[in-house]
Amino acid sequence: xxxxxxxxxxxFAWQSLISNKLRSFLSLLGITIGIFAIILVFTIVDGLESxxxxxxxxxxxxxxxxxxxxxxxxPDYPWWKYMNRPTPEYSELAELQKRCKSTEAIAFxxxxxxxxxxxxxxxxxxxxxxxxxxxxxxxxxxxxEGRYFTQAExxxxxxxxxxxASIAEGLFPNEDPLGxxxxxxxxxATVIGVIKKEGESLLGISFDYQVxxxxxxxxxxxxxxxxxxxxxxxxxxxxxxxxxxxxxxLTGVMRGIRKLKPMAExxxxxxxxxxxxxxxxxxxxxxxxxxxxxxxxxxxxxxxGIANIxxxxxxxxxxxxxxxxxxxxxxIFILLQFLSESVLLSAIGGFFGLLLxxxxxxxxxxxxxxxxxxxxxxxxxGFTISILIGIISGFIPAYSASQLDPVEAIRTx
Amino acid sequence: xxxxxIISIICILGYLSVLFTFPQVFSPPIKKLGVFMPxxxxxxxxxxxxxxxxxxxxxxxxVQLYLMAFFAKTLFYLLTDQIGLSLYVGSAFSxxxxxxxxxxxxxxxxxx
Numbered sequence: 001x002x003x004x005x006x007x008x009x010x011x012f013a014w015q016s017l018i019s020n021k022l023r024s025f026l027s028l029l030g031i032t033i034g035i036f037a038i039i040l041v042f043t044i045v046d047g048l049e050s051x052x053x054x055x056x057x058x059x060x061x062x063x064x065x066x067x068x069x070x071x072x073x074x075p076d077y078p079w080w081k082y083m084n085r086p087t088p089e090y091s092e093l094a095e096l097q098k099r100c101k102s103t104e105a106i107a108f109x110x111x112x113x114x115x116x117x118x119x120x121x122x123x124x125x126x127x128x129x130x131x132x133x134x135x136x137x138x139x140x141x142x143x144x145e146g147r148y149f150t151q152a153e154x155x156x157x158x159x160x161x162x163x164x165a166s167i168a169e170g171l172f173p174n175e176d177p178l179g180x181x182x183x184x185x186x187x188x189a190t191v192i193g194v195i196k197k198e199g200e201s202l203l204g205i206s207f208d209y210q211v212x213x214x215x216x217x218x219x220x221x222x223x224x225x226x227x228x229x230x231x232x233x234x235x236x237x238x239x240x241x242x243x244x245x246x247x248x249x250l251t252g253v254m255r256g257i258r259k260l261k262p263m264a265e266x267x268x269x270x271x272x273x274x275x276x277x278x279x280x281x282x283x284x285x286x287x288x289x290x291x292x293x294x295x296x297x298x299x300x301x302x303x304x305g306i307a308n309i310x311x312x313x314x315x316x317x318x319x320x321x322x323x324x325x326x327x328x329x330x331x332i333f334i335l336l337q338f339l340s341e342s343v344l345l346s347a348i349g350g351f352f353g354l355l356l357x358x359x360x361x362x363x364x365x366x367x368x369x370x371x372x373x374x375x376x377x378x379x380x381x382g383f384t385i386s387i388l389i390g391i392i393s394g395f396i397p398a399y400s401a402s403q404l405d406p407v408e409a410i411r412t413x
Numbered sequence: 414x415x416x417x418x419i420i421s422i423i424c425i426l427g428y429l430s431v432l433f434t435f436p437q438v439f440s441p442p443i444k445k446l447g448v449f450m451p452x453x454x455x456x457x458x459x460x461x462x463x464x465x466x467x468x469x470x471x472x473x474x475x476v477q478l479y480l481m482a483f484f485a486k487t488l489f490y491l492l493t494d495q496i497g498l499s500l501y502v503g504s505a506f507s508x509x510x511x512x513x514x515x516x517x518x519x520x521x522x523x524x525x
Contacts, residue, residue: 038439042439042444285441288441289440289441292436292439292440292441293436295439296436296439299436300432300435300436331525332525335525376448377444377448380448380449380451380452381439381444381451381452384438384451384452384455385438385439385451385455388435388438388455388456388458388459391459391463392431392435392459392462395462395463395466396466399466399470402525403470
């Protein structure tokens with residue numbers, strides 16, 4: 001019975017919508033724009049968030065970075081204290097490996113931007129990283145072809161390199177890079193491997209644009225004491241050891257290596273990825289809230305538009321309502337008829353809003369090279385909002401129509 | 414029967430609260446609770462609004478729906494651990510409103 005009533009109401013609503021095409025189109029435009037605005041913001045925020053979180057995750061959750069500067073910047077950041085700190089050195093790596101018990105792997109890395117050449121092809125400002133052998137145990141990267149350095153090759157500083165996928169595409173467009181000799185800042189080096197394509201990273205930490213060489217080779221063309229090359233010691237905790245425990249041990253060992261007095265402040269920073277995550281949590285909350293406010297207002301305006309058009313509809317069809325009621329139509333039927341009309345109008349508006357969001361994100365995805373996808377949760381949210389707006393904005397006109405006195409309604413011109 | 418002024422005030426406050434709580438349906442905190450949480454919360458907000466319309470027309474079903482929406486909303490807040498000052502203040506107002514509404518309940522229209 002309820003189903004039949006609902007079906008009939010829906011049919012009436014549909015006929016009413018198609019008999020006033022332009023008016024229906026204009027009134028659903030408000031909802032379309034509102035849903036488009038809010039879902040687009042949510043989709044972009046979700047895409048950026050997953051990209052940045054993925055990048056942070058690739059840095060490693062259980063990895064601690066020993067560096068000169070800390071990552072946490074507060075309002076009273078005492079930068080002058082850190083200015084005179086020494087940068088981490090390669091020699092400290094061996095000491096750490098010897099003394100630390102809670103670590104699974106330790107590696108050293110420094111990097112600089114250099115020009116890479118192969119015959120007439122060249123890439124400027126490519127990131128060249130000089131690493132110690134244990135780097136592969138800390139950073140997860142797969143090779144699409146070739147192999148990693150051996151312990152002897154890294155220790156002896158062989159002139160070998162691993163190149164990122166984009167570097168390989170740029171330097172060797174029609175050739176196999178393996179075994180080819182490239183020039184890094186004037187130094188010759190042989191390509192022994194190509195790193196699998198990772199895609200764009202908003203934090204700029206993708207291996208696609210990197211060239212990796214053994215540290216003892218990199219020292220020929222890099223200033224290993226320069227702060228610009230960002231010397232960093234990467235330390236990975238054992239599986240059963242927490243970051244906090246490992247950091248306690250690292251603090252003691254580093255103080256011992258640098259011969260700091262018991263009361264002296266540490267002259268190194270122990271950074272971990274959770275510091276970055278916390279910073280981005282705040283940023284995404286702000287962007288999400290801004291999108292919510294902007295979209296919320298658009299939706300409200302759309303809702304008022306639907307309510308307005310529903311009042312006009314009721315006014316126009318007052319006579320018809322009177323006839324329907326006098327022929328035995330119940331209040332609930334009149335209520336459902338107008339409510340279905342506003343919900344249908346709003347749902348169609350929501351559908352077009354979602355369709356527009358899908359088109360824009362698909363086009364944007366191609367242009368930006370980033371993964372921005374309209375997720376199922378955002379589709380559900382978009383439909384939910386549009387249906388609820390339809391109910392809220394259509395209920396008062398629908399209910400007032402259902403309460404009309406049939407005699408009075410028939411008399412209305 | 415003519416609607417008492419206190420009922421009109423309750424309804425206007427109810428409409429205003431819907432105006433302010435509706436944007437929460439798609440707010441980041443509710444969105445984070447789960448995929449279907451905005452829909453559930455939205456249904457509760459809509460029920461609250463429809464109840465206010467019913468009360469505005471001085472109908473008994475409006476009060477019944479208001480009571481159901483209040484308990485369902487409180488349950489939602491408790492289950493999702495959204496307990497805060499706004500819940501306490503909102504609940505206090507709702508309890509006072511419910512008391513007033515129940516006093517006028519026998520005089521209301523029992524039909525749809």
